[in-house]
Amino acid sequence: xxxxxxxxxxxxxxxxxxxxxxxxxxxxxxxxxxxxxxxxxxxxxxxxxxxxxxxxxxxxxxxxx
Amino acid sequence: xxxxxxxxxxxxxxxxxxxxxxxxxxxxxxxxxxxxxxxxxxxxxxxxxxxxxxxxxxxxxxxxxxxxxxxxxxxxxxxxxxxxxxxxxxxxxxxxxxxxxxxxxxxxxxxxxxxxxxxxxxxxxxxxxxxxxxxxxxxxxxxxxxxxxxxxxxxxxxxxxxxxxxxxxxx
Numbered sequence: 381x382x383x384x385x386x387x388x389x390x391x392x393x394x395x396x397x398x399x400x401x402x403x404x405x406x407x408x409x410x411x412x413x414x415x416x417x418x419x420x421x422x423x424x425x426x427x428x429x430x431x432x433x434x435x436x437x438x439x440x441x442x443x444x445x
Numbered sequence: 446x447x448x449x450x451x452x453x454x455x456x457x458x459x460x461x462x463x464x465x466x467x468x469x470x471x472x473x474x475x476x477x478x479x480x481x482x483x484x485x486x487x488x489x490x491x492x493x494x495x496x497x498x499x500x501x502x503x504x505x506x507x508x509x510x511x512x513x514x515x516x517x518x519x520x521x522x523x524x525x526x527x528x529x530x531x532x533x534x535x536x537x538x539x540x541x542x543x544x545x546x547x548x549x550x551x552x553x554x555x556x557x558x559x560x561x562x563x564x565x566x567x568x569x570x571x572x573x574x575x576x577x578x579x580x581x582x583x584x585x586x587x588x589x590x591x592x593x594x595x596x597x598x599x600x601x602x603x604x605x606x607x608x609x610x611x612x613x614x615x616x
Contacts, residue, residue: 391592400543406478419480 381417389433390415403432411415475546481539488535493558495531515582522587526594537601549606556599563592 390400393418397415401408413419414429421429426441433440477485503520507513536542543549567589568575575585 394466401506402456405475407481407540410478410480410545413480422479 381443382439383415384418386429386433387415389435389440393433395433400429400432404428470547475544475545476520477541481541481544484539484541485536488532488539488541489536492528492532496528499524499527513581515586516578516584519582519584521587522584523590526590529576530597533598534601537598537605540605542602548603553599553606554604556595556602559595560592560599563588567592 383442390397397411398408401411404411405428406425410419410421426437427439430437430440503524507520533542543552570585570588576583576589
């Protein structure tokens, strides 16, 4: 499932995938894979992404039915 | 004696180069991220099974062929090439060949230089007809095999870098 909230939060901060990738020390392809739902990140990476985007885990990664 | 000495010197030079490259990469290349580490593990597994299947096929060919197909050692060298090729192609396909901080430019240049040098050596051996002796593949065919491996890896890198970049452009 695509993570549109992550994509929206990144866009709201005016960050490119590369900028977010650099901020959390991963490759751009990894950020792209998370946004497309092709890769489930570890909790460590989720927290790093949340800190980089000033969001909580719930806001970015909690799936509501 | 001279042969052993040259081999020892060549091995020592290669070892020093490997250590220098490794230290440089550790300092400037950074580490693979968690997705890449996972995919590299999968690539290793596929390479391992590819080598295993190759070894079984090779053993069957040796067992059932009436006369030797290749000299001793050639088959095992080919197994190494099979493993390296599968691992590299899998990593390249999943963007797990380079770390986030590494740029492929230097590797592409290194591969190109390697291909040219191997190509020159292979061309010389083709002229000498050194690949076959009494219908048996000799160790001389390791060089064209090496050339083929690095050519395939270079093509995959170029396709991934320039061909795949448009398709994967940021949405």
